[in-house]
Amino acid sequence: MYGDNIPIDLVVNVRNLRNIHSEADGILHARATLNLKFYVEQKTADPILAADMELIDSYITANVTIQEGDLLNIELKKFNFTEIECNMATFGVTYNQFIVDAMNVLMDPRGYVLPYLN
Numbered sequence: 001m002y003g004d005n006i007p008i009d010l011v012v013n014v015r016n017l018r019n020i021h022s023e024a025d026g027i028l029h030a031r032a033t034l035n036l037k038f039y040v041e042q043k044t045a046d047p048i049l050a051a052d053m054e055l056i057d058s059y060i061t062a063n064v065t066i067q068e069g070d071l072l073n074i075e076l077k078k079f080n081f082t083e084i085e086c087n088m089a090t091f092g093v094t095y096n097q098f099i100v101d102a103m104n105v106l107m108d109p110r111g112y113v114l115p116y117l118n
Contacts, residue, residue, distance in 0.1 A: 007041040008050070015054070027077060028064050031057055050090050056083040 016033040023029070034055045039047035061078040 009039040009041065009047055011037040011039065013037075026063060026065075028060075028062050030060050032060055033057060048090070049088075052087040052089075054085040054087065055081050056085060058082060 013035040014032060015035055016031075018031050020028070020030040032055075036051075036053050036055065037049060038051040040050045041047050059078070059080040059082070060076070063075040063077060065073045067073050
């Protein structure tokens with residue numbers, strides 16, 4: 001719909017952050033609900049909102065460090081989704097459970113196969 005190699009801006013808003021704790025190795029663990037908005041860049045106009053979705057009660061594991069003053073470095077180790085609500089998408093029908101499963105597979109370093117693709 002938008003073409004190949006089109007830049008996308010991703011805007012992330014934290015709606016809820018809870019159960020935050022860290023281990024002795026410095027890894028941060030938390031539960032979060034995030035809102036994601038995907039904007040497609042246009043050459044002759046403002047970016048177009050292509051999708052708006054909520055990642056509900058996601059489990060996050062990350063290595064967080066502060067570098068040079070106020071620069072925060074976040075290295076995601078694991079990001080597990082439990083539910084996604086797609087508020088809108090310009091690319092057609094969305095299958096929320098398929099998106100949840102696909103994103104969990106992509107974020108898992110062990111590389112499982114999606115049950116839909118067997």
